[in-house]
Amino acid sequence: MKFTIQLASALAAVAPLVQLAKAGPVLKRDTNITDPQVLNYALTLEHLEAAFYKEGLSNFSAADFAAAGYPDWIYGRLGQIRDHEATHVQFLTTALQTAGAQAVNACTYNFPVSDIKSFVSLAATLESVGSTAYTGGAAFISNKDYLTAAASILTVEGRHTAWINSAILHGAAWDTAFQTPLGLNAVYTLAAQFITSCPDGNAASLPTLTPYPSLTLEGKPGSTGTLTFSAQNNGSLFVAFASGIGAPAFQPIHNDSKVDIPSDLRGYVFAFVTSSNGTLDDSTTVAGPAILDVGFDASGNVV
Ligand SMILES: *[C@@H]1O[C@H](CO)[C@@H](O)[C@H](O)[C@H]1NC(C)=O
Ligand SMILES: *[C@@H]1O[C@H](CO)[C@@H](O)[C@H](O)[C@H]1NC(C)=O
Ligand SMILES: *[C@@H]1O[C@H](CO)[C@@H](O)[C@H](O)[C@H]1NC(C)=O
Ligand SMILES: *[C@@H]1O[C@H](CO)[C@@H](O)[C@H](O)[C@H]1NC(C)=O
Ligand SMILES: *[C@@H]1O[C@H](CO)[C@@H](O)[C@H](O)[C@H]1NC(C)=O
Numbered sequence: 001m002k003f004t005i006q007l008a009s010a011l012a013a014v015a016p017l018v019q020l021a022k023a024g025p026v027l028k029r030d031t032n033i034t035d036p037q038v039l040n041y042a043l044t045l046e047h048l049e050a051a052f053y054k055e056g057l058s059n060f061s062a063a064d065f066a067a068a069g070y071p072d073w074i075y076g077r078l079g080q081i082r083d084h085e086a087t088h089v090q091f092l093t094t095a096l097q098t099a100g101a102q103a104v105n106a107c108t109y110n111f112p113v114s115d116i117k118s119f120v121s122l123a124a125t126l127e128s129v130g131s132t133a134y135t136g137g138a139a140f141i142s143n144k145d146y147l148t149a150a151a152s153i154l155t156v157e158g159r160h161t162a163w164i165n166s167a168i169l170h171g172a173a174w175d176t177a178f179q180t181p182l183g184l185n186a187v188y189t190l191a192a193q194f195i196t197s198c199p200d201g202n203a204a205s206l207p208t209l210t211p212y213p214s215l216t217l218e219g220k221p222g223s224t225g226t227l228t229f230s231a232q233n234n235g236s237l238f239v240a241f242a243s244g245i246g247a248p249a250f251q252p253i254h255n256d257s258k259v260d261i262p263s264d265l266r267g268y269v270f271a272f273v274t275s276s277n278g279t280l281d282d283s284t285t286v287a288g289p290a291i292l293d294v295g296f297d298a299s300g301n302v303v
Contacts, residue, residue: 036101037207038140041184042150043092044206045133047106048191049126050089053082055111056119068116074168078123081160088153095149102205107198120168125291127161128175128268129182129190136181140207171295171303175267178244182270185210185282186289215288217271221302222263227253229273229287240280242270242289250277266296 062075089106096103113119134154141147162173182190189211217239219225227239239259240248249262253273272288274280295303 033140033207035141035143035146036096036099036205038137039092039096039101039146040104040202040205041207041209042134042137042153043089043096043104044107044202045130045187045191046085046088046092047104048109048194049130050082050085051106051109052111052122052126052194053078053085055109056113056123057082059113060116060119065116070116070168077163077167081123084156084160091149091153095146102201104202104205105199107202108196109194110196111194120164124161124164124169125293127157127164128291129187130157131161132180132182132268132270133187135179136183136187139181140184172267175269176244178246180242180244180268180270182242182289183282185212185285186270186272189214189289190291212272212285212289213287215271215273215290217259217261217290217292219259219261219292221261221265221294223261224258225261227257227259227273227290231273231287233257236275237286238274238277240272240274240276241265241292242272242280243267247278248272248280250274252277261292265292266294266300266302268293 057075057078062072065075066072093103111122113122131154134150134157138147138150138154141150158179165171166173184207188209192211193214213229213231215227215229217225217227233253233256235256237253238250239253240250241262242248243265249265251259251262253259269292270289271292272280272290273286274284275286276284297303
């Protein structure tokens with residue numbers, strides 16, 4: 001993929017920045033990542049979201065939503081989200097230009113959407129990933145005004161996530177008490193699957209981003225899940241389940257591709273295959289993240 005850039009700094013792209021609770025150095029900001037690079041990373045995601053809603057809401061009309069059984073007002077609300085994402089694109093582009101920096105342009109995308117249901121489901125995923133991206137990206141921002149702007153966008157992305165998951169999908173509006181802060185490479189791995197190609201000039205404005213090998217995980221908390229990944233499996237690998245800001249939960253992979261999924265996981269959980277039984281970062285990540293979307297009811301039970 002054109003957008004892929006060489007690996008320069010392990011710290012730059014620490015897998016998820018989830019080890020705060022271990023008081024490790026994982027949240028230390030890489031001073032080599034500049035604010036314009038972080039803003040361009042955010043802009044890359046905003047371009048993707050803006051294109052997704054623009055395309056989806058021109059693919060499907062208000063009448064299509066009504067025919068598919070959605071209440072009338074859903075379409076208008078999704079239009080408001082589309083407009084927010086377009087405004088975020090405009091805002092970040094202007095902020096970068098005002099700072100004398102190049103702003104990345106939109107890429108071409110390929111969204112796996114075949115009907116309204118898959119559109120709504122992907123909207124929920126993209127908003128959730130956007131929220132984890134801003135949460136994880138905050139540590140890389142130096143300028144306080146940019147940090148305030150990023151926080152301002154983050155809460156709106158978080159509310160988009162909540163509204164789609166609860167008002168449309170009738171699930172939980174949140175995951176746990178904490179949003180998971182994913183690192184740059186982890187987010188980029190998730191975003192890259194929807195990106196077909198990007199303008200040549202974009203890469204020079206971005207931090208070093210290297211997607212990990214892909215991973216899928218089928219299964220539910222409290223059961224044995226099945227992993228699929230293409231990286232070499234030497235029989236001594238683990239799965240790190242990242243959720244919130246505590247240390248991830250590690251489980252050994254057994255029977256070649258099986259893992260016992262901890263029973264207490266809820267909401268969006270990010271699973272990584274690792275070579276380590278206790279550290280999740282670029283140097284230990286073998287594949288992932290896979291998103292485990294654990295729906296739960298008002299009593300906290302998995303549904
Ligand atoms: C950061 O940049 C400095 C100076 O350009 C360089 O010496 C150093 O190796 C870089 N650090 C990382 C982690 O890339
Ligand atoms: C829009 O429709 C096209 C053609 O069916 C499809 O390829 C694309 O994925 C759809 N995109 C969205 C976001 O709905
Ligand atoms: C894993 O392998 C062992 C020994 O071959 C077998 O007894 C067990 O049922 C397998 N477990 C799963 C979850 O496949
Ligand atoms: C297995 O592979 C991982 C990642 O490639 C590596 O870090 C680890 O040292 C290997 N372990 C053994 C026992 O070969
Ligand atoms: C992984 O680490 C846990 C404690 O952190 C330990 O109990 C467990 O035995 C380790 N598993 C393997 C396979 O090394």
